[in-house]
Amino acid sequence: MTIAEKILKSHTSDKGFKQGDVIRVDIDIALANDITAPIAIDAFKSCSKKDVFDKDKVVLVLDHFTPNKDIASATQCKIVRDFAKEYHITNFFDGGEVGIEHALLPEEGLALPGDLIIGADSHTCTYGGLGAFATGVGSTDLGVAMSTGQAWLKVPESMKFIFRGELNRWVGGKDLILYLIGNIGVDGALYKVLEIEGPAISSLDLSNRLTMTNMAIEAGAKAGIIAPDVVTDAYTKTRAKRNYTMHKSDPDALYSMVKEYNCANIEPQVAYPHLPENTRGISEVGEIILDQVVIGSCTNGRIEDLRVAAGIMKGNKVAGGLRCIIIPATPKVLKAAEAGGLIKIFLDAGAIISPPTCGPCLGGHMGVLAEGERALATTNRNFTGRMGHPKSEVYLTGPAIAAASAVTGKISSPKEVAV
Amino acid sequence: MILKGRAFKFGDDIDTDAIIPARYLNTSDPSVLKEHCMEDADPTFSSRIAKGDIIVAGKNFGCGSSREHAPIAIKASGVSCVIALTFARIFFRNSFNMGLPIFESDEASSKIKQGDILEVDVAEGIIKNLVTGNTFKARGMPAFMQELIADGGLIAHIKKRGKI
Numbered sequence: 001m002t003i004a005e006k007i008l009k010s011h012t013s014d015k016g017f018k019q020g021d022v023i024r025v026d027i028d029i030a031l032a033n034d035i036t037a038p039i040a041i042d043a044f045k046s047c048s049k050k051d052v053f054d055k056d057k058v059v060l061v062l063d064h065f066t067p068n069k070d071i072a073s074a075t076q077c078k079i080v081r082d083f084a085k086e087y088h089i090t091n092f093f094d095g096g097e098v099g100i101e102h103a104l105l106p107e108e109g110l111a112l113p114g115d116l117i118i119g120a121d122s123h124t125c126t127y128g129g130l131g132a133f134a135t136g137v138g139s140t141d142l143g144v145a146m147s148t149g150q151a152w153l154k155v156p157e158s159m160k161f162i163f164r165g166e167l168n169r170w171v172g173g174k175d176l177i178l179y180l181i182g183n184i185g186v187d188g189a190l191y192k193v194l195e196i197e198g199p200a201i202s203s204l205d206l207s208n209r210l211t212m213t214n215m216a217i218e219a220g221a222k223a224g225i226i227a228p229d230v231v232t233d234a235y236t237k238t239r240a241k242r243n244y245t246m247h248k249s250d251p252d253a254l255y256s257m258v259k260e261y262n263c264a265n266i267e268p269q270v271a272y273p274h275l276p277e278n279t280r281g282i283s284e285v286g287e288i289i290l291d292q293v294v295i296g297s298c299t300n301g302r303i304e305d306l307r308v309a310a311g312i313m314k315g316n317k318v319a320g321g322l323r324c325i326i327i328p329a330t331p332k333v334l335k336a337a338e339a340g341g342l343i344k345i346f347l348d349a350g351a352i353i354s355p356p357t358c359g360p361c362l363g364g365h366m367g368v369l370a371e372g373e374r375a376l377a378t379t380n381r382n383f384t385g386r387m388g389h390p391k392s393e394v395y396l397t398g399p400a401i402a403a404a405s406a407v408t409g410k411i412s413s414p415k416e417v418a419v
Numbered sequence: 420m421i422l423k424g425r426a427f428k429f430g431d432d433i434d435t436d437a438i439i440p441a442r443y444l445n446t447s448d449p450s451v452l453k454e455h456c457m458e459d460a461d462p463t464f465s466s467r468i469a470k471g472d473i474i475v476a477g478k479n480f481g482c483g484s485s486r487e488h489a490p491i492a493i494k495a496s497g498v499s500c501v502i503a504l505t506f507a508r509i510f511f512r513n514s515f516n517m518g519l520p521i522f523e524s525d526e527a528s529s530k531i532k533q534g535d536i537l538e539v540d541v542a543e544g545i546i547k548n549l550v551t552g553n554t555f556k557a558r559g560m561p562a563f564m565q566e567l568i569a570d571g572g573l574i575a576h577i578k579k580r581g582k583i
């Protein structure tokens with residue numbers, strides 16, 4: 001069995017299922033945000049049950065359009081806030097506790113290895129980096145899950161990607177996953193589980209692993225998953241408030257495809273507009289002048305990402321005419337950045353510090369683009385109009401290229417800036 | 420359950436904006452949504468569709484947004500089921516949750532022609548073309564999905580049975 005099948009098996013009473021079957025599963029976490037929760041709450045209420053299935057297992061995070069960007073978003077947040085109060089939801093994140101959900105849940109020990117997690121947000125697949133089976137669903141699914149603690153799932157096939165060899169300088173999880181998506185395309189893993197392993201993955205910290213599984217959906221996958229190991233255990237054991245299980249795939253597990261990459265061939269990657277599959281190595285990028293650089297999001301807004309960026313920006317200035325926006329993904333990341341002197345480095349360089357929020361990642365606020373503007377972001381989607389005007393452009397990279405580019409004003413290799 | 424109707428053919432990558440344009444999303448009333456179903460792919464669709472008719476499409480049907488209005492609009496317009504080469508993942512979930520049966524079949528998607536009369540055995544996934552006599556096999560619908568369809572979608576299912 002694959003790790004995905006083992007997790008499903010431990011969460012269902014449907015016996016002897018095989019790939020393609022539909023099974024009923026018990027879930028560990030049902031997650032929604034300020035955009036999706038209000039609709040899920042409607043669905044929950046029409047199930048006409050009195051209470052949520054478990055007030056500790058429903059997680060609500062007001063992260064997308066907060067601090068409230070306008071009256072409509074304030075109204076959405078109020079619906080969720082009132083609901084959380086009425087139903088005594090333990091894990092409701094509001095005000096100064098808000099962090100971007102997919103960075104927040106691992107940090108708070110709410111998402112754990114072996115969990116089955118559904119979320120009304122497509123990047124719920126992030127938790128696969130901890131060795132969980134996590135997938136995005138619709139609002140009705142989520143509303144029903146809040147009521148029953150259950151969901152239905154089609155048992156997916158798995159694909160395996162093995163990364164071997166040493167990582168090149170300035171290459172991180174973001175570059176590996178962009179390279180993979182560039183290779184198989186945005187529907188290369190449709191409906192499937194994208195299982196990632198290999199010596200190069202074992203050497204990654206958890207932050208870089210989460211970056212990779214975060215973007216599994218950008219290859220169409222239902223879930224991305226990295227088997228938990230000592231690194232995962234070290235990260236999780238101090239945070240978890242409940243037991244967890246570390247599964248791994250059997251040697252004879254069935255895959256629809258197995259593919260190997262040699263990291264020696266992977267340089268820092270850039271995804272061109274308007275699809276994450278439009279990737280190139282940094283050495284193949286010509287002169288691309290930028291209006292804005294965004295370093296943040298559930299993909300690359302953790303402290304490890306900010307350290308990489310600060311290391312490059314230290315002692316340098318943001319290029320004239322360019323806005324550089326730094327968005328620590330959670331309050332704890334912001335605190336650590338402050339304590340570690342990173343915030344001072346960013347401010348001295350002339351960057352803007354945003355509170356933890358999704359903000360510009362989905363064109364919400366805190367850095368929306370005008371017509372014809374061009375941004376480079378450490379986010380996960382560069383679809384048409386994703387960060388603002390339909391005629392604006394977004395390039396995707398990891399934090400190293402982003403920081404270097406903020407200094408030079410054009411898409412640049414960190415080699416050009418850092419010593 | 421046996422479904423019967425005329426085939427309405429569509430191509431690849433029919434997105435949720437083609438199924439129900441975003442300009443109509445200020446309502447989720449099925450009787451309004453059905454008037455605009457498939458409008459941007461075929462403006463005559465809502466006037467020609469009859470109860471029981473079947474949409475037959477290419478790959479990646481329902482891609483784009485996760486809006487549940489898309490299967491609601493299709494179901495409200497009288498369409499009895501959708502057959503496609505493949506469906507976008509969230510549309511697949513939403514369809515069953517809204518009580519709209521869908522089938523994946525490579526051959527049926529390519530060989531059925533506009534206006535052919537089809538008969539679909541839901542449990543077995545057998546699609547008969549009554550005009551040409553061809554028979555196609557889609558994946559049979561698991562018992563749970565049949566329950567969902569029979570109950571009229573996920574919420575109705577929960578109301579009736581109290582659990583998934």
Ligand code: SF4
Nearest residue numbers: 123297298358361362
């Ligand atoms: S940071 Fe961007 S991708 Fe992540 S949850 Fe927020 S909007 Fe979605």
